[in-house]
Amino acid sequence: MTTATLETPIPTKPAKQKVMLVEGNEAAALGVALARPDMVAVYPITPQSSLVEHVAKLIADGKMDADIVDAEGEHSVLSVLQGGALAGARTYTATCGPGLAFMFEPYFRTSGMRLPIVMSIVTRDGITPQSVWGGHQDAMTVREVGWVQVYCETVQEVLDTTIMAFKIAEHHDVMLPVNVCLDGNYLSYGTSRVELPNQEDVDAFMGVKDVNWHVALDPLRPMAVDPLTGGSGGKGPSTFVRYRKGQCKGMQNSLRVIEEVHAEWAQRFGRSFAPLVEEYRLDGADYAIMTLGSMTGAAKDAIDEARDAGKNVGLIKIKTFSPFPIDALLKSLDKIQALGVVDRSVGFRWNCGPMYQETMGVLYRLGRHIPSMSFIGGLAGADITTGHFHRVIEATEKLLSSPAPIEPVWLNEKD
Amino acid sequence: MGTFGGAYNTIAFDADKCDGCGDCMTACATAKVGVGDTARSRIQIAGNAADGFELALCRQCADPKCVTVCPAAALTKNYANGVIDWNGDKCVDCLLCTVGCAYAGIALDAGTGHVAKCDTCDGAPACVPACPHDALTYITTSRIYNEVGDWEDLFAPGLAGCQGCNTELLMRHTLRRTGPETVLATPPGCVPGMGSVGFNGTTGTKVPVFHPLLTNTAAMLAGVKRQYKRVGREVLALAIAGDGGASDVGFQSLSGAAERNEQILFMVVDNEGYMNTGMQRSSCTPYGAWTSTTPVGQGTGSGGMPSQGKTQDAKNLPLIMVNHRCEYVATASTAYMEDLYDKLDKAIAASKRGFAYLHVYSPCTTGWRFPTDQNMEVARKAVETNFVMLWEYNPADGLHFTRPVDDPLPVTEYLKAMGRFRHLSPDQVSHIQSKVVENLAFVKQMAHRESA
Amino acid sequence: MEQTKYLVVGSSHAALEAVTAIRMHDPEGSLTLLTRDPHLPYSPTVLPYVVSGRSAPDGIFLRDEKFFVDNRVALKRGTALKALHAERNAAELTDGSEIAYEKILLATGASPAIPPIPGIDQVPYHVLRTLDDATKLNAAMKASKQAVVMGAGLVGMHAAENLVKAGAKVTIVEMAKQLTDGYFDATAAGLIEKAFTDNGARILTGSRVVKLAPSAAGALLTLENGTTLEADLLLVATGVRPNMEYLAGSQVEHDRGILVSDTMQTSVANVWSAGDCAQAKGFYTDAKIMNAILPDATEQGRIAGMAMAEDPGLKKYPGGVPLNTYHFFGRHAISVGSSKVPEGGEMVTRFDEASGRYLKAIFSADNRLTGIYGVNEFFDGGVMCQLILRRIDLSPVKERFLAEPMKVGREIMSKTWR
Amino acid sequence: MYEVRFHGRGGQGAVTAAAMLAAALLEEGKYAVSIPSFGFERRGAPVVSFLRCSDREIRQLTNIYTPDCLICVDPTLAKSVDIFAGLKPGGTLVQASHRPLEEVVIADTVGTVGLCDAIGIALQIFKKPITNTLMLGAFARTTGVVSLDALKRSLEDSDFRDAGLKQNMVALERGYNETTVHTIDRRVAA
Structure with a gap:
């Protein structure tokens, strides 16, 4: 399948959309409502709280028809949704940081059971040291668990991507849970102008709901969900191995599906977002900086200013972090001679940012040496301003002529 | 030949409780011939205090020899109630029937010159309530057998349980009762270990079944139930969980679901430890019990306590559930199937309104170390000593005992039945006995208060 | 030719038990029950009570029509087995038809043995083996003033008592030295005789009828010692003889009865036999004996049925134990087991003349009960039979047992049940 | 790009004010982004929030370090917090105060001051x-960056209802009408 099946013809011109001013958390809630989930389970945690408050309010006001479960903790939140999804429900929740850590046990299992649950991660830096503020450490820590993870740059992208996430998750070639990551504080509380899609248009975009065609707990077609596999007896590990392979296939398929869904979204709603990797003023650039999430806006402004100052610099933004968009990224990396990667979290094992670490793997595949360095900024709610990006641009520019430092640069060390 | 497969109510005799007082015989003779002449009673106590007492009473045999040897067609097996009926109009007093019976269940009544036999007083035997020691009971469990017999067994044949385990009995009965419109959750433990969720592509049940995590059974089931409710389908959400998953690591989700009054039937099979994974201690393991993590050792354990089994008392999970004010909470035992069935019926009904919790005691032949043929006996002794109490609770009627044991056996009668308590010192035994007394007092107080 | 998987010939206890046993294991196999009697099944044992009027002739049937329908049994009444062609698994019937069977049970019972007394074919007499015999006798009894009963077995004694109660002057003629010979011992027989004479009957033991001739009343009997007796009703109850004439020409071995193994199988494949026509091993001896009593017939019938249906639960026949109960003039006598004292064993008797209570118990050398007899002494026949069959060691309780056989017997058997 | 920083205390609505202003600017066809600063939501503690507006799309989602304008909704805050940090030279201060200009703390960088006795009026309303x-209202009057009408329309679209809406409309108008605007004439230091 190369194009998404469309339930209704795509209008040539999108219907007029309501313009609103909302914070990122409310945008996510509005997106969820438009996607018409059957079940939402919530447990509040900073900086996600206002998101679930918005969802609860939408349901209370009758603007959203979903069963809301105020569970006693994130562990149960995700567990309730697993049960719901196995009974055919479209499901949604949101969490972050310690909540994500607490739900790790069912979190790991969601992807294994191939349940298309959508969960926003309103990213929060990891404790300890104690912090309730933003940072990507939570989402980065669970990047190896088989969820699709996409990061949003703007409030509008939060709204639109939240809707798209359901379509990606439930795609028969994917059948995987999806995290929509929005930066705690800057995106969650940042209030911005958004265009609100019409419900009918979203319904047409979403098509017919078909959540549990694959795995179900339904007396009409009884099956044992998740029987014991592996071991050295019986059929041995083959069932398990085939299953894992299928999960990886689903992850790889999602790259294609994410692109298709974004393309359809652009056609229907007139707003396009780079699905996997975005290039900004990269053509003709000698070097580039690489960003993720809400920091990208300031970075783009800095790039514009640097270009105005005669610097030949461009920008690469990652939207889809899991699965890592290797092929798309290779094309972008092939255009440049040096790279500075800005992470909002830490990769403890390599003493660098995790996105930098992942990119180094891609760079190896490129087959050409590109000097690169890691920048770590925006931890625990710290700001990454245009000023910080100018430092990044300057340091990256130096890589064209000087050896790359091994140590990462900690952008907010003295802020 | 009649109807095969039926079961009937019966008068049961516990020889250990009989002291030969003869009150049953007086009651029988009074009821049947109008005078308390024990010689004319149809129930006859034989024996003596030294050797123990025995009972001569019609066993209402399924394949009665008295009937086959009657030349006059005066005896017939009544397939409606199981009683062997004697027809005085047809009887010719030849006494051949007495020759047919190996147990003197039918004998000459010298007062009439005819044979006489027990007819169970039309289902209300006079002898049973007359016994001052509860040695006689009128067992009506047959109702279950007769009703359940035609229901579909929703578990696969040949579940891989340990020999003598009562859990298979429990699982099969429970699913037969709940029927096919059930979604079953069996968190890690003995129940999936027996194959309920199957291995490598096979399944153990005919209903949808899944392994939740040890920690999230109640939450996952809540999700399943809510979605079916949302789409207007009547599906029973059933958990059959072990005590470890419920009382320890799974307690949070259990408590949360109970507080939200999720419409779930949550059954805990309490074998007082992690018996599937090597018999480790759980919070439901009783004081003094040997487990593989509360071993009996030579040295002194932590805090200077001797390493002589578990040093803490068991958590009383069902009482904790009462404090959630669930729609229904009950304790049950497979030694009292009739009681269990009543509770199962009520729990199923309650689960349509909210959270229903059933706590079933499940002696573990392997982990508790007793012979495989003793499961029911151990379960019964637990109740007869008040080590385990059978009660039920609902918010409207409060808590009440369903099988009060007013004259309990000493707890040693229970403890000595299994190896996990073999090492107990007199001090430990007296601790357990005092806890039994304390627990009983506590639940009694609760029963009193709740019903007040 | 009609075909059936199981052909059961006979319709009394052994046959009916066999049917039940077959159906327990094989609910489907075709089954035919053949009886020479025109009636539904009944027990010969009940016939004395039909004679006395205590049992209504239509109230004695052991099974109703529905039983045969429910159990898919083809019931063929009024036709007897004429010849067994075992070599080709076929039964030839008196109506000229044949039935091909896979397995056959011969439970054809016995018929009265008529002694070859000169003139017997010249006089009217009654026998008592069938329901029709019983109704005829019942009718005749009402008009009888002086009756003679030949034979003092249980059938004869029952009839004699009935005749006494009906008002007839009754004489019992018995060849043996005592009444109920073979059932009860001399002491018991003495008690029985006293009861009869007290009620006006005349007992002539050790007497033999040598001649019979028609008379005005009916028959004139001449005894060995020359005495003559006039009888307006003569009942010949001198014993029975197995029905097995149909075996003529077959390979089925027979002696006094049809010889069977301890699974009731005859010497010929696919042929079994049980009940009064069978000669099976005894409990006390490996020799094959006739043990024509009702409980034994049911036991044999059940074993035969299980064997025929190949029921894996089949247990071997333990051997026949003599067992009789007898009710007379409000008193009752019971005998269980053998009257013979085994080598090294002992016999204990207790007799209370005042109450007429009599007990005799016989033990083996190792204190197992081998026989027990009682008149007006209450004990449970079934319990005693089990003590004998199971060879239960009574050493620890022997004294108590003799003092209170009923109580101690019940105690022991209840223990075995638990 | 025009950048505003709000100063207030927890519970005074500085964050809401920033969002409301952003909505009003949206009404006028401008782009606006507001971001609260982050802290525990304790009543009475100093809080700040930020607002950017522009005629074109705003991409930066960061705090504001060099504002064009400060709105200080609490008269006492300047004593405990350096509200003037980073203010662009010649920038604007909109200050809630019943005091005359001479008694109000003003940094050297301030070029225009709008004063409004917001506490006094609020207590009345x-x-x-x-x-x-x-x-x-005071901001609109002082800077002209947004119109009073746009603010009113924004208020109408807000969550305020009935009496609350009416009171806030009055507050908006009185804030606008009862603000005095002062231009600080300074000799620019060498």
Whole structure:
């Protein structure tokens, strides 16, 4: 399948959309409502709280028809949704940081059971040291668990991507849970102008709901969900191995599906977002900086200013972090001679940012040496301003002529 | 030949409780011939205090020899109630029937010159309530057998349980009762270990079944139930969980679901430890019990306590559930199937309104170390000593005992039945006995208060 | 030719038990029950009570029509087995038809043995083996003033008592030295005789009828010692003889009865036999004996049925134990087991003349009960039979047992049940 | 790009004011982004929030370090917090205060001051010292960056209902009408 099946013809011109001013958390809630989930389970945690408050309010006001479960903790939140999804429900929740850590046990299992649950991660830096503020450490820590993870740059992208996430998750070639990551504080509380899609248009975009065609707990077609596999007896590990392979296939398929869904979204709603990797003023650039999430806006402004100052610099933004968009990224990396990667979290094992670490793997595949360095900024709610990006641009520019430092640069060390 | 497969109510005799007082015989003779002449009673106590007492009473045999040897067609097996009926109009007093019976269940009544036999007083035997020691009971469990017999067994044949385990009995009965419109959750433990969720592509049940995590059974089931409710389908959400998953690591989700009054039937099979994974201690393991993590050792354990089994008392999970004010909470035992069935019926009904919790005691032949043929006996002794109490609770009627044991056996009668308590010192035994007394007092107080 | 998987010939206890046993294991196999009697099944044992009027002739049937329908049994009444062609698994019937069977049970019972007394074919007499015999006798009894009963077995004694109660002057003629010979011992027989004479009957033991001739009343009997007796009703109850004439020409071995193994199988494949026509091993001896009593017939019938249906639960026949109960003039006598004292064993008797209570118990050398007899002494026949069959060691309780056989017997058997 | 920083205390509505202003700017066809600063939501603690507006799309989602304008909705805050940090030279201060200009703390960088007795007026209208709507009126009056009409339309679209809406409309108008605007004439230091 190369194009998404469309339930209704795509209008040539999108219907007029309501313009609103909302914070990122409310945008996510509005997106969820438009996607018409059957079940939402919530447990509040900073900086996600206002998101679930918005969802609860939408349901209370009758603007959203979903069963809301105020569970006693994130562990149960995700567990309730697993049960719901196995009974055919479209499901949604949101969490972050310690909540994500607490739900790790069912979190790991969601992807294994191939349940298309959508969960926003309103990213929060990891404790300890104690912090309730933003940072990507939570989402980065669970990047190896088989969820699709996409990061949003703007409030509008939060709204639109939240809707798209359901379509990606439930795609028969994917059948995987999806995290929509929005930066705690800057995106969650940042209030911005958004265009609100019409419900009918979203319904047409979403098509017919078909959540549990694959795995179900339904007396009409009884099956044992998740029987014991592996071991050295019986059929041995083959069932398990085939299953894992299928999960990886689903992850790889999602790259294609994410692109298709974004393309359809652009056609229907007139707003396009780079699905996997975005290039900004990269053509003709000698070097580039690489960003993720809400920091990208300031970075783009800095790039514009640097270009105005005669610097030949461009920008690469990652939207889809899991699965890592290797092929798309290779094309972008092939255009440049040096790279500075800005992470909002830490990769403890390599003493660098995790996105930098992942990119180094891609760079190896490129087959050409590109000097690169890691920048770590925006931890625990710290700001990454245009000023910080100018430092990044300057340091990256130096890589064209000087050896790359091994140590990462900690952008907010003295802020 | 009649109807095969039926079961009937019966008068049961516990020889250990009989002291030969003869009150049953007086009651029988009074009821049947109008005078308390024990010689004319149809129930006859034989024996003596030294050797123990025995009972001569019609066993209402399924394949009665008295009937086959009657030349006059005066005896017939009544397939409606199981009683062997004697027809005085047809009887010719030849006494051949007495020759047919190996147990003197039918004998000459010298007062009439005819044979006489027990007819169970039309289902209300006079002898049973007359016994001052509860040695006689009128067992009506047959109702279950007769009703359940035609229901579909929703578990696969040949579940891989340990020999003598009562859990298979429990699982099969429970699913037969709940029927096919059930979604079953069996968190890690003995129940999936027996194959309920199957291995490598096979399944153990005919209903949808899944392994939740040890920690999230109640939450996952809540999700399943809510979605079916949302789409207007009547599906029973059933958990059959072990005590470890419920009382320890799974307690949070259990408590949360109970507080939200999720419409779930949550059954805990309490074998007082992690018996599937090597018999480790759980919070439901009783004081003094040997487990593989509360071993009996030579040295002194932590805090200077001797390493002589578990040093803490068991958590009383069902009482904790009462404090959630669930729609229904009950304790049950497979030694009292009739009681269990009543509770199962009520729990199923309650689960349509909210959270229903059933706590079933499940002696573990392997982990508790007793012979495989003793499961029911151990379960019964637990109740007869008040080590385990059978009660039920609902918010409207409060808590009440369903099988009060007013004259309990000493707890040693229970403890000595299994190896996990073999090492107990007199001090430990007296601790357990005092806890039994304390627990009983506590639940009694609760029963009193709740019903007040 | 009609075909059936199981052909059961006979319709009394052994046959009916066999049917039940077959159906327990094989609910489907075709089954035919053949009886020479025109009636539904009944027990010969009940016939004395039909004679006395205590049992209504239509109230004695052991099974109703529905039983045969429910159990898919083809019931063929009024036709007897004429010849067994075992070599080709076929039964030839008196109506000229044949039935091909896979397995056959011969439970054809016995018929009265008529002694070859000169003139017997010249006089009217009654026998008592069938329901029709019983109704005829019942009718005749009402008009009888002086009756003679030949034979003092249980059938004869029952009839004699009935005749006494009906008002007839009754004489019992018995060849043996005592009444109920073979059932009860001399002491018991003495008690029985006293009861009869007290009620006006005349007992002539050790007497033999040598001649019979028609008379005005009916028959004139001449005894060995020359005495003559006039009888307006003569009942010949001198014993029975197995029905097995149909075996003529077959390979089925027979002696006094049809010889069977301890699974009731005859010497010929696919042929079994049980009940009064069978000669099976005894409990006390490996020799094959006739043990024509009702409980034994049911036991044999059940074993035969299980064997025929190949029921894996089949247990071997333990051997026949003599067992009789007898009710007379409000008193009752019971005998269980053998009257013979085994080598090294002992016999204990207790007799209370005042109450007429009599007990005799016989033990083996190792204190197992081998026989027990009682008149007006209450004990449970079934319990005693089990003590004998199971060879239960009574050493620890022997004294108590003799003092209170009923109580101690019940105690022991209840223990075995638990 | 025009950048505003709000100063207030927890519970006074500085964050809401920033969002309301952003909505009003949206009404006028401008792009606006507001971001609160982050802290525990304790009543009475100093809080700040930020607002950017522009005629074109705003991409930066960061705090504001060099604002064009400060709106201080609490009269006492300047004593405990350096509200003037980073203010662009010649920048604007909109201050809630009943005092005359001479008694108000003003940094050297301030070029224009709008003063409004927001507490006094709020106590009359709300019986509580809620100053944020009043100060939006004062901002419109002082800077002209947004019109009073746009603010009113924004208020109508907000969550305020009935009496609350009416009171806030009054507050907006009085804030606008009862603000005095002062231009600071300074000799620019060498």
